[in-house]
Amino acid sequence: MNILKLVSRNLFSRKGRFVFTLLGITIGMAAFVALLSLGSNMQSEVRQSAHSLGANLIITPENFCVYNQVSILTGDAVSELLHYDTFEKIADIDGLTVIPHLTQRAKVNDVSAVVVGILPEQTKAFRSWEMNDGEYFTSQNENAIVVGRGQANILGLQVGDIIPIRGEDFTIKGILNTTRSNDDTILFMPISVIQRLYEKEGYVSYMSAKVDDMEKVEYYKAAIVDVASVNVATDEQILSSVLSIIGSVNVTLQLVAGVALIAAAFGIINTMMTAIYERRREIGIMRAMGSKASTIFKIFLLESGLYGLLGGVIGVIVGIAVSVFAAPIIQGDALLKGMEAGANINVMLVVTAIGFSLMISIVSGLYPAWKAAKLTPVEAINN
Numbered sequence: 405m406n407i408l409k410l411v412s413r414n415l416f417s418r419k420g421r422f423v424f425t426l427l428g429i430t431i432g433m434a435a436f437v438a439l440l441s442l443g444s445n446m447q448s449e450v451r452q453s454a455h456s457l458g459a460n461l462i463i464t465p466e467n468f469c470v471y472n473q474v475s476i477l478t479g480d481a482v483s484e485l486l487h488y489d490t491f492e493k494i495a496d497i498d499g500l501t502v503i504p505h506l507t508q509r510a511k512v513n514d515v516s517a518v519v520v521g522i523l524p525e526q527t528k529a530f531r532s533w534e535m536n537d538g539e540y541f542t543s544q545n546e547n548a549i550v551v552g553r554g555q556a557n558i559l560g561l562q563v564g565d566i567i568p569i570r571g572e573d574f575t576i577k578g579i580l581n582t583t584r585s586n587d588d589t590i591l592f593m594p595i596s597v598i599q600r601l602y603e604k605e606g607y608v609s610y611m612s613a614k615v616d617d618m619e620k621v622e623y624y625k626a627a628i629v630d631v632a633s634v635n636v637a638t639d640e641q642i643l644s645s646v647l648s649i650i651g652s653v654n655v656t657l658q659l660v661a662g663v664a665l666i667a668a669a670f671g672i673i674n675t676m677m678t679a680i681y682e683r684r685r686e687i688g689i690m691r692a693m694g695s696k697a698s699t700i701f702k703i704f705l706l707e708s709g710l711y712g713l714l715g716g717v718i719g720v721i722v723g724i725a726v727s728v729f730a731a732p733i734i735q736g737d738a739l740l741k742g743m744e745a746g747a748n749i750n751v752m753l754v755v756t757a758i759g760f761s762l763m764i765s766i767v768s769g770l771y772p773a774w775k776a777a778k779l780t781p782v783e784a785i786n787n
Contacts, residue, residue, distance in 0.1 A: 407699070411706045414679065425675045426715050428668035433719025433761045434726060435661040440753060441727040443654035460621060463494060463502070463611040463628060464635045485607040490632045497627050499616040503530050504608035506598050510569045512591065513559050519549075519569065519591045521598030521608075530612065531587065538563035538578030544594050548577040554588035570601050669768040672711050676704060676772030684779065691781040701777035708769025709762060716761025720754050 415422055465484040488504070495502045506521035524541035527533075533540075536553055551561055556579045561567070565576045574593065582588055599605045615624050625636045680687070687700055 407703055407706065411703055411710065414683070414703075415707055415710060421675060421678075425671050425711060426718070428671040429665070429711055429715030429761060429765060430719045430722065432661060432664035432668040433716050433757060434722035435664055436658065436760075437720050437723025437753065437757045438726040439654065439657045439661055440757075441724065443657070460615045460618065460638060461613040461624065461628070462637050463613060464637070465610075466633050466635050468610075468635045485604065485609055486611070486634065488606045488608055490634065491608055491611055493631045494611065494613070494628050494634075497624070497631065499620070500624060500628075501530065501614040501616075502611050503527050503613075504595060504611050506595055506602075506604060506607065507609045508598060508602050508604075510591070512561075512567055512569070515559055517555060517559065517591055518589065519593060519598060521595035522592055524594055527592075530614070531583075533583070533587075534581040536579045536581045538576070540578055541594060545596055546577075546594065547572060547574050547597060548593065549574045550578045550580060550592045551576060552580050552588040552590050552592075553582045555590060558589075572601060665764060668715070669764050672708050672765055672768040673772060675711075676708055676769055677775070679707070680704070680772055680776045680779075684783075687776055687779050688781045688783070691779070697777040700779075701773045704773035704776045705766060705769050708765050708772070710765075712762040712765025712768075713758070715765070716758035719761060720757050723757070 463486075465486055468484065485506075491502065491504045494500065503523055503526050508519050508521075510517055510519045524544060528540060538550075540550060541548060549567070551559075555561070556576075561576050561579075563576055563578060566573050567576065568574075580587065595608070599607065613624075613628075615621055621638060625638075628634065628636050690700065691697075
């Protein structure tokens with residue numbers, strides 16, 4: 405009997421023990437893969453959303469916190485507001501192109517959705533929007549809505565549909581092309597209409613600004629603060645703040661998955677040590693028949709390695725499945741609301757995960773394999 409046959413026979417001879425030991429490494433790897441996959445996707449979505457703002461500077465109320473900055477990237481409604489005359493003052497600064505936004509929430513087809521008030525023509529040029537279906541706004545005061553492609557699919561909206569918002573009927577005038585940003589999940593209407601509808605006349609939620617000369621960004625920040633009591637952050641600063649939050653959450657969750665992997669490693673050690681005590685006589689006979697200590701070492705190391713290989717492969721499959729099914733739940737989370745969550749699967753992640761699982765199991769098997777190889781024929785048979 406060759407070594408591989410011997411190893412496979414030993415592994416499957418105790419089916420219950422094999423299954424439960426394998427489950428330990430499988431669950432740990434599945435959690436690890438799912439969290440890495442979702443975390444990687446969240447970071448890429450945040451970067452995409454920041455880029456799609458098309459702004460060099462984001463102007464918000466003076467006491468805006470990082471959580472509010474997350475809301476800007478996800479397109480969610482914010483509670484604190486700026487006076488519209490603040491926008492007019494900032495818009496007068498030479499070298500700046502500024503557009504205001506007023507974000508609110510509405511119930512559409514029994515689903516909560518974000519509604520954003522905009523200056524139609526200025527915002528279209530600022531964001532470089534293109535229409536997928538229907539038409540864009542033709543008036544600054546029409547009771548019409550242009551909807552992001554993703555939200556149109558979610559709510560089942562089509563051009564020409566009429567939806568009630570706060571007691572008034574609005575016509576879906578057009579659907580935007582997919583932007584791969586939070587714009588895909590928003591209903592847009594003229595800012596004057598949303599101000600009237602939500603009784604927010606004279607207010608905006610935040611402003612986006614482009615500068616003519618990127619080398620003078622700090623100058624423009626100072627100029628904006630000089631004319632208004634606001635908070636001004638660059639798109640990179642907001643991106644960094646949001647990514648640091650997501651990164652901290654990812655690290656915490658990965659540490660939890662790491663604890664599960666450590667527990668699985670001790671499970672492998674326990675299984676292998678038990679196997680040594682049960683098979684001492686077998687080890688003694690093999691040594692007496694001429695098997696070297698290195699051969700015994702290889703047998704037990706191969707057994708622990710197979711646990712890692714099988715657990716890694718099954719764990720990757722389960723982890724990918726979990727990340728795909730968990731994405732819609734994460735998308736509804738308060739931190740990521742409005743952002744397209746999903747699984748970011750790549751070959752490198754799969755190879756790394758299986759390699760990591762194999763490494764953990766081999767390391768876990770070193771001590772039991774060494775203990776088995778140390779046994780002398782007399783010691784093993786007498787015991």
